Every structure is written in C-alpha cells, then in structure tokens.
Amino acid sequence: MTSARPDLLIIGAGISGMTTAVRLAEDARGFRVRVVAERRPESSTSAAAGAIWDPIYANHPEVPAWSMYTYGVLRDLERAGRPGVRLVDGVEASRREIATPGWATSLPGFRECTAADLPDGFRSGWCYRAPIVDMPSYLAYLERRLIAAGTTIETARFDSLDEAFEQADVVVNCSGIGARELVPDPLVEPIRGQLVAVRNPGVTEFFAEHTDELEEMTYLLPQGDVLLLGGSADKDVDDLVPDPEVARGIVERCAGVVPAVAGATVLGHRVGIRPQREQIRVERVEAGGGRVVVHNYGHSGAGVSLSWGCAETVAGLLAGDL
Ligand SMILES: Cc1cc2nc3c(=O)[nH]c(=O)nc-3n(C[C@H](O)[C@H](O)[C@H](O)COP(=O)(O)OP(=O)(O)OC[C@H]3O[C@@H](n4cnc5c(N)ncnc54)[C@H](O)[C@@H]3O)c2cc1C
Numbered sequence: 135m136t137s138a139r140p141d142l143l144i145i146g147a148g149i150s151g152m153t154t155a156v157r158l159a160e161d162a163r164g165f166r167v168r169v170v171a172e173r174r175p176e177s178s179t180s181a182a183a184g185a186i187w188d189p190i191y192a193n194h195p196e197v198p199a200w201s202m203y204t205y206g207v208l209r210d211l212e213r214a215g216r217p218g219v220r221l222v223d224g225v226e227a228s229r230r231e232i233a234t235p236g237w238a239t240s241l242p243g244f245r246e247c248t249a250a251d252l253p254d255g256f257r258s259g260w261c262y263r264a265p266i267v268d269m270p271s272y273l274a275y276l277e278r279r280l281i282a283a284g285t286t287i288e289t290a291r292f293d294s295l296d297e298a299f300e301q302a303d304v305v306v307n308c309s310g311i312g313a314r315e316l317v318p319d320p321l322v323e324p325i326r327g328q329l330v331a332v333r334n335p336g337v338t339e340f341f342a343e344h345t346d347e348l349e350e351m352t353y354l355l356p357q358g359d360v361l362l363l364g365g366s367a368d369k370d371v372d373d374l375v376p377d378p379e380v381a382r383g384i385v386e387r388c389a390g391v392v393p394a395v396a397g398a399t400v401l402g403h404r405v406g407i408r409p410q411r412e413q414i415r416v417e418r419v420e421a422g423g424g425r426v427v428v429h430n431y432g433h434s435g436a437g438v439s440l441s442w443g444c445a446e447t448v449a450g451l452l453a454g455d456l
Pocket residue numbers: 145146147148149150151170171172173174175178179180181182183184185186187188290291292293308309310311312313316326327328329365404405406407408409430431432433434435436437438439440
C-alpha cells in the first residue's frame with residue numbers, strides 16, 4: 135500500500151467503487167484517492183453483470199435521476215468510442231398486461247410494442263435504445279482512467295470501517311454485498327445471479343423480460359460476437375459456482391424467444407452476488423473525531439445502470455470535506 139495518507143479512501147473495486155473513484159480522482163480539485171478492495175474489478179460481482187441499462191430492480195427515490203444521468207454518461211462514452219459500451223435497440227416485455235412505465239417513454243427509439251414484436255407468452259412491452267455494457271472491458275477502461283489520474287487499486291480486505299479509518303479520515307464505502315459484514319448492515323442480502331455466454335447466432339437487438347421484482351427472468355443481450363443469456367435470481371444464495379441446471383433453464387427460456395440460441399456454442403458462465411437492500415444506501419455518516427464515511431451500496435440488480443448518478447451524489451456529499 136502507498137504510504138501517503140490519502141484525502142479519501144474508497145473501499146471496493148466493482149462498478150460502484152470504480153465509477154466513484156474515477157469521478158473523484160479526476161475532480162479538478164486534485165484529491166489524492168486510494169482504492170482498496172478485496173477483489174479486483176474483474177472478479178467482482180460487477181464483472182458478471184449483463185449489463186443492460188435498466189432502472190428497475192433497485193429502490194430509492196433518486197433512481198430516476200441516477201439512472202437518467204448514467205444513461206447520458208454511457209451514451210457519451212459510446213459516442214466517443216470508449217470500450218465496452220454499446221447502444222442497442224430492443225424490446226422490454228412483460229408476461230402480463232401492464233402499462234408502459236414513465237421512464238421508458240422519453241428514451242431514444244421509444245415506441246409501444248405491437249403484437250409482432252412480442253414473443254410467445256408475452257402480453258405487453260415497449261421498444262427503446264439502451265446502453266449495454268461489456269463489463270470486463272468497461273471495468274478495465276475505468277481502471278486505465280484511474281491510473282491516468284494517479285490512482286491504483288490495492289488488494290486488501292477490511293474487517294471493519296474502523297480499520298479503514300486508520301488509513302484515511304474520509305472513507306467511501308462501495309463494498310456491495312461485503313457491506314453486510316463490513317458495516318455491518320444486515321439489510322443487505324445476497325441474490326445470486328447467473329448468465330450463460332454463447333457465440334452470437336446473429337442477434338442484434340436485446341430482449342429483456344420485465345418483472346416486478348428480481349426473479350427468474352429471460353433476457354438476451356448481444357455484445358458483438360457474444361450473446362449473453364439470462365438469468366436467475368436466487369435469494370440468500372451466495373455460491374459462486376455455476377449451476378448446470380440453472381444454465382440449462384436459461385438457455386431453454388432464451389430459445390423460446392430466439393430459437394437459434396438452442397444450438398449456439400456455449401462460451402462460458404458468469405455468476406455474481408447482487409447486493410439486495412430494501413433501499414440503496416447513498417448516505418453520509420459522521421463517525422466522530424472528524425472522520426466521515428459516505429456509503430454507496432445496496433444497488434441490487436441495477437448497479438451499472440445507476441453508477442454515474444450515484445458517484446455524482448457521493449461527490450456532492452463530500453463537497454465540504456475535501
Ligand atoms: C448475473 C447478474 C446480472 C446483472 N445484470 C445487471 C444489468 O443488466 N444491469 C445492471 O445495472 N446491473 C446488473 N446487475 C447488478 C450489478 O451487477 C450490481 O448491482 C453491481 O455489480 C454492484 O456493484 P458494486 O460495485 O456495488 O458491488 P461489487 O461489484 O460486488 O463490488 C464490491 C467491491 O467491494 C469489495 N469489498 C467487499 N467487502 C470488502 C471488504 N470488507 N474489504 C475490502 N473490499 C471489500 C469487493 O471485493 C469488490 O471489489 C447484475 C448482477 C448479476 C449478478
């Protein structure tokens with residue numbers, strides 16, 4: 135670890151920690167930022183995500199603002215040709231007759247689905263253009279930005295926030311499911327998710343099932359030569375070993391939407407643990423003795439979709455300290 139006492143220490147190198155770190159390390163005020171994480175970005179839950187921009191599957195009054203802000207940043211990154219981000223047209227659909235949510239109607243490419251747009255078993259839906267992020271290459275891109283701003287990722291585990299305060303007075307806690315033990319916060323619960331990566335049989339548009347909460351849903355996310363198939367949502371399970379039965383179910387359900395998927399070559403499996411919380415925690419807490427922690431965790435199934443918006447709020451919550 136570096137010896138200089140940083141202005142602030144960020145715990146976690148998933149999407150929340152990396153985005154917040156880039157936002158703060160590139161700040162014109164020139165903060166000395168350190169990132170310390172038990173797992174590097176490529177082995178975090180974030181690396182396993184699909185990852186489509188979609189503001190559902192996480193709860194907080196700021197979700198609409200955070201998600202729209204993030205949409206804008208991802209769109210700009212795509213326009214600038216940065217790695218890992220695509221804008222893809224597609225369909226989000228429900229197996230029930232539901233009204234189109236307000237957030238969808240202002241998005242690029244929006245229109246209500248016609249019956250011809252909907253696969254068998256789906257009753258309603260809407261089309262729009264969404265950012266889809268290739269997480270391994272996008273996290274590597276964020277790390278390059280961090281290094282350019284003078285920050286590297288150090289690998290270590292903290293058993294408590296007090297341990298982190300030994301190294302900095304200002305701590306930003308982006309520990310995902312790790313917050314359950316680190317804070318400790320029993321409101322954070324694991325929801326295991328699994329995806330199957332197959333060789334893309336020619337799918338160019340995404341399909342995402344819309345459900346009221348995280349549960350077994352069907353989605354197909356094209357990423358060039360790779361097509362990611364989802365998904366699963368197993369509450370209170372934190373096992374990272376891919377389950378072949380779950381994988382079989384995912385391929386079968388996705389083949390119900392795009393039959394060519396049934397014969398596609400399987401390239402790999404991804405598993406991650408979503409940090410479910412009844413409400414996302416983005417909050418500043420005074421810890422005494424001039425020490426401050428800003429929490430940024432509990433993003434459940436939407437951490438990528440909210441990442442830049444949450445990072446902006448964290449920066450605002452720290453404005454007076456740095
Ligand atoms: C299969 C799957 C599909 C998904 N699809 C999508 C999608 O399409 N769109 C979307 O927006 N979201 C999606 N998600 C959700 C998204 O992945 C999560 O919301 C997001 O990854 C959470 O990011 P995070 O940075 O908060 O946590 P993580 O990625 O878990 O990172 C936490 C970091 O904190 C570190 N840490 C934890 N505890 C400690 C400690 N005590 N000491 C030091 N370091 C610690 C970890 O090592 C890690 O570096 C999906 C998730 C899964 C599993």
